[in-house]
Amino acid sequence: MKKVSIGTIAERLKVSKTLVSLVLNDKGDQFGISKKTQEAVRKLAEQLDYQPSRMARGLRTGRSKIIGLIVADIANPFYSRIARSIENIAERSGYHLMVCSSDEIPERELQLIRLLKDSQGADGIILSTTQDSAAPLLPLRKAGYPLVLIDRDLPKMDKGCVLVDNRKGAYDAVSLLMKSGQRRTAMLTIGPSHLSSINERLEGYKDALKKFSVKFDKNLVKEIAFERIRDEVYQAMHELLSPAVDAQAIFTANNHLAVAAMEAVRRMGKRIPDDVALVSFDDVDLFRLSDPPVTAIAQPMQDIGEKAMELLLEMIEKPKNKAENKRIVLPTTLVLRESSLKKK
Amino acid sequence: MKKVSIGTIAERLKVSKTLVSLVLNDKGDQFGISKKTQEAVRKLAEQLDYQPSRMARGLRTGRSKIIGLIVADIANPFYSRIARSIENIAERSGYHLMVCSSDEIPERELQLIRLLKDSQGADGIILSTTQDSAAPLLPLRKAGYPLVLIDRDLPKMDKGCVLVDNRKGAYDAVSLLMKSGQRRTAMLTIGPSHLSSINERLEGYKDALKKFSVKFDKNLVKEIAFERIRDEVYQAMHELLSPAVDAQAIFTANNHLAVAAMEAVRRMGKRIPDDVALVSFDDVDLFRLSDPPVTAIAQPMQDIGEKAMELLLEMIEKPKNKAENKRIVLPTTLVLRESSLKKK
């Protein structure tokens, strides 16, 4: 069971490696190689189950057909769903996915980029960045390296991004609560954070307040450290539901916060939505079946992956054509369930 | 911004490429290269942010430092959690993960294996197989190619697997229900299926029956086609809860079935656990917060990934040492929640 290479085929057929290469790359006709020879080559290749070595080819052509995906954590269903849809699109064009988790560590992310780009020779990277500035990424852009940002925006990276309208999504969520009379709507968010996604959601919250002429009350906004969500949310909910603050509804900036909030409310012996209503950003399976089902702002995960991969493919395949280097902002969807409806 | 290679460094330092290669691979001392030269090389490499080309290196050495992971669907949280823990272990030894979804299509799986092994030159593969026989995989084994099976077993593949004790897990689940008096416990499973994991769970169900001297009643076991879970489960639940069958409890072979069962029960206007108790294989986040929280058999996803990667590393790094080619069976954990407790 030795490796079957282009040479193996050439030898057996008493032709040159060049010819085999040409035929197998569908350049046979172009170079006017006889049908008969072509047929023979193809047949033998099939028979020997020949697979071209990507390494050798890559070394020669400078293209690896590998694309890198860097996210905070691939175990997060949000990212793994995106990964899957990227894979689907990538496959069609013969690309393969190399997946890495940055664990929200900026230096690690940069290290991974270098690894993927220089070491593995990835033809492009899709990145949910954890940087707080575009600076470390700009050189890549300048060099024309195919890079698509997803999920999280960065100032000065106006092109090559696939994002979601976080601000509008949050606005919708909070407006819903306001409309049904919950003027004292609190927000649970991650902080301190430089993440665009998180910050835009806060803006959306404020937009809704403005729309309904409700004054911003900083006691109603709680920033939670993402490493200690459970404890801090419990603490925060205690304060929010105390008579002093008396929040009527909660908007959580992501699904983890919502889960923690629900657990906290339960532990406090209160009920959603009667004691406090809840709407969360991110829609996850859990929200359909939880007690109560949670009203949520759904992100189009499949679309994000597909659009990102399509954009990356354009960048990879079109030569330096900056024209197509666009910025895509996808809409969110409000999924109405019971957690937002006070029975009154 | 051109590529910086070993040659760039050699040129600038007026030394040979060999020397640079040696130093950068920590073979400097071994070959007695002067500290001074070594220092200079390292410094320049650092300065130029030199990253060795894996393709070139791989071509030369025959090792890519890539490991392939093939699962049914990387968007499935069960698999993405495993992927993450594989990544953690792989990283320590400088390996990278290439992830592929087979979509439960056996031929696709084989195609992916060929791609990863021959084309990408992956040093090894971790596979949750969808084959119904070991035959297509045996040649790989024979050839000594590092391959670790996870999650799903295959007859004749007694080594190089990391599995979970499905039979015992199912036995525990059903015993729990029996103990609390639910002799008429039904099972919802996927079928027809050749998957070892699924079949072993059915065996575990039967074991529990035997233990409690309950006769097997085939009306209580429903095989669901996995592409049409929702509809078929609804239909099945209808039958199971009809007076004619009158199931008191349900054991579902995976989390998808449990979710569908809960939805069905809800649609039928009945309640878990009072009208029917429920225990599911697989523990997912959802079960903690669902209405009611679901008693489940948890699989050690992190362990599976870690053990699989460790085993694979052994296979890759130890030369043909078949001695260490083991079979690992991990225990499941019963997570007791409310869905299994009839208030009576």
Place this chain on the structure above:
DNA sequence: GTGAAAGCGCTAACAG
């Protein structure tokens, strides 16, 4: 119509 030869970046055997 077809083949020879060079070279992608790296490592390893062999010389000095």
Place this chain on the structure above:
DNA sequence: CTGTTAGCGCTTTCAC
């Protein structure tokens, strides 16, 4: 202590 050389498998001129 350091350099020369060959070659991994492939693509791509250029030559016949």
